[in-house]
Amino acid sequence: MIRKQGVFGMISSAVYDLPAPKNLNFWWNFGSMLGFCLASQILTGLLLVVHYTPHVDVAFESVCHIVRDVPNGWLLRSYHANGASMFFACMYIHMGRGLYYHSFYFVKTWMVGVTLYLCAMAEAFFGYVLPWGQMSYWGATVITNLLTAIPYIGQMLAEWVWGGFTIGDPTLKRFFVLHFLLPFIMLVFVIVHIIYLHDHGSSNPLGVSSDMDCVPFHPYYSSSDLVGILALVGVTVGICLIAPDYFGNAYNFIKADPMKTPVHIQPEWYFLFAYTILRSIPSKSGGAFALLMSIVILYFLPLSIRPSFRGVAFNLLGQLYFWLFVIDFFLLTWIGTCPVEDPYIAIGQGCTLFYFSFFFLYTPICLIWERFVFSE
Numbered sequence: 409m410i411r412k413q414g415v416f417g418m419i420s421s422a423v424y425d426l427p428a429p430k431n432l433n434f435w436w437n438f439g440s441m442l443g444f445c446l447a448s449q450i451l452t453g454l455l456l457v458v459h460y461t462p463h464v465d466v467a468f469e470s471v472c473h474i475v476r477d478v479p480n481g482w483l484l485r486s487y488h489a490n491g492a493s494m495f496f497a498c499m500y501i502h503m504g505r506g507l508y509y510h511s512f513y514f515v516k517t518w519m520v521g522v523t524l525y526l527c528a529m530a531e532a533f534f535g536y537v538l539p540w541g542q543m544s545y546w547g548a549t550v551i552t553n554l555l556t557a558i559p560y561i562g563q564m565l566a567e568w569v570w571g572g573f574t575i576g577d578p579t580l581k582r583f584f585v586l587h588f589l590l591p592f593i594m595l596v597f598v599i600v601h602i603i604y605l606h607d608h609g610s611s612n613p614l615g616v617s618s619d620m621d622c623v624p625f626h627p628y629y630s631s632s633d634l635v636g637i638l639a640l641v642g643v644t645v646g647i648c649l650i651a652p653d654y655f656g657n658a659y660n661f662i663k664a665d666p667m668k669t670p671v672h673i674q675p676e677w678y679f680l681f682a683y684t685i686l687r688s689i690p691s692k693s694g695g696a697f698a699l700l701m702s703i704v705i706l707y708f709l710p711l712s713i714r715p716s717f718r719g720v721a722f723n724l725l726g727q728l729y730f731w732l733f734v735i736d737f738f739l740l741t742w743i744g745t746c747p748v749e750d751p752y753i754a755i756g757q758g759c760t761l762f763y764f765s766f767f768f769l770y771t772p773i774c775l776i777w778e779r780f781v782f783s784e
Contacts, residue, residue, distance in 0.1 A: 427622030428629055429612035436610065436629075437636035438502040443598065444637045445495040450591045452488040456481075460538070462584035464577045467540040468663040486652040487644060492532055493655045494644050496678035499525060500737075503706075507770075508720060508730055511611050512709040517604040522706045524597045527590060529679070529703070534587035536676060540580065541660030546673045548583075549575055554686075557693040574666070672747060680744030681737055685763065687748055688756040698760070705767050712771040715778055725777035726770070733766045 459478055461470040474481040503525065505511070512518040537548045552575065555566040571578025623629075647654060655677060659670045675683050685702050689695040720726030739759045746752040 426606070426625040428610055428625045430621055430623045430628075431612050431614060432610065432629065433613060434632070434636070435501070435505045437633055438498045438505065440633035441498045441636050441640050442495065442502055444640065445491060445498060446591065446594060446598065449488065449491050449495060450595075452484055452491065453588075453591070455484055456488055457588065460584075462538070462581050464540060464580055464664070467538065467580060471539045482652075483648060486648040490644055490647045490652065490655060492535065493647075493676070493678065494640060495528065496532070498640070499528065500678070504734065507709075507733075509611050509613065510715070510720075510771075512706075513714060514604070514608055514611070515710040517601060517608070518710055519707060520597055520601045520604060522703075524594060524601060525706070526703060527594045527597065531587060531590045531594070532676065532678065534583040534590070537580065537583045538587060539660060540664045541657075542662045542664055542668070542670055543657045543659040543673070545575065545664035545666070546670055547675055548579070550673055551675075552579075554692075554696040554699070557696040559693075674744060677741060680742075681740035681763075684740045684744040684756045685760045688753070688760045698764075702763065705764065709767060712767075713775060715771060715774045720774060723774050723777045726774040729766070729770060729773050732762070733770075736762045736766070 456474060459470060459474045459481065461467060471485070474485050476482075478484070503521070506518065506521070533548075533551065537544045552566060552569055555569060556562040558565060567573060569579070569582070570576065571582065657674070657676075674680065682699050682702050686695045686699040689698050715723075720730060736759050739755065740763065743752050743756040743759065
């Protein structure tokens with residue numbers, strides 16, 4: 409971390425204890441908003457867990473008890489459920505900003521961030537199973553069955569996760585324990601993420617070094633982050649009061665029944681892009697591998713060719729390709745809500761192909777534009 413040196417000594421050190429580039433915009437607010445989301449999810453989760461019973465016979469009823477009988481339990485559960493949606497919305501924007509401005513070249517920070525993303529996906533999946541509704545049960549059945557695609561040990565591994573020959577009470581208890589413990593592991597990763605970030609300093613929209621043009625984090629960016637957090641709380645509370653079940657699924661208001669399969673099984677909206685990739689490949693093992701690689705491929709971005717300028721603020725071709733990727737992400741999310749039939753299958757396969765091609769062609773396209781501009 410760069411500190412101002414000179415005659416003023418301790419005063420300068422105190423003022424620049426946490427220097428930040430002076431040209432940061434609101435896209436840099438989502439990191440602090442994510443930290444607040446994690447803290448609020450842990451707090452509301454701890455308040456909910458004292459009324460929840462992790463048993464297949466009473467799990468659904470215990471959730472109903474929280475909503476109907478516990479004072480303000482309906483608001484608490486709604487905030488926890490919708491808070492997960494806000495968490496992933498902020499995370500996708502935060503990661504999108506990292507892609508746009510090439511923050512993945514901060515290798516350690518990026519690697520820990522992707523690990524946090526994987527932990528958040530696992531945490532959300534475990535939490536979605538706990539109400540033991542129809543979609544919870546069958547969604548967990550579909551996802552855990554992917555383990556059987558692993559050669560030789562797949563079936564044995566799936567039965568070990570289930571605690572039997574199918575999803576049941578041991579599965580629910582294990583998912584409950586993991587859902588309870590994983591946020592505290594995520595807290596450790598968050599601290600490591602921040603340590604690595606402060607080691608090299610934050611990036612900036614221009615993508616150039618700003619070591620000599622910094623301002624103190626407080627009060628300039630602390631006040632900006634506070635405004636972002638207040639806006640986040642306002643949006644989340646507004647959803648809880650106006651449309652608390654907007655992001656939910658109607659089937660989850662029905663208790664899990666292993667004898668009745670929903671017509672269309674789909675995960676929460678923040679997993680739909682990966683679900684589309686999974687079902688776009690006819691082979692079960694191929695779909696499971698593509699699903700895994702859709703996230704793991706983020707780890708390989710720092711290995712890509714490094715352009716002369718970090719980010720695409722002045723790279724029109726890079727900007728076009730990035731926004732096409734954003735459109736592709738939304739298309740994948742939309743296709744995940746559609747039936748598995750033509751033309752949705754063909755559109756999903758095309759979007760899947762573009763999704764993976766982005767990670768191989770993004771930085772080369774940025775380099776092509778740079779050489780085209782500088783050649784003139």
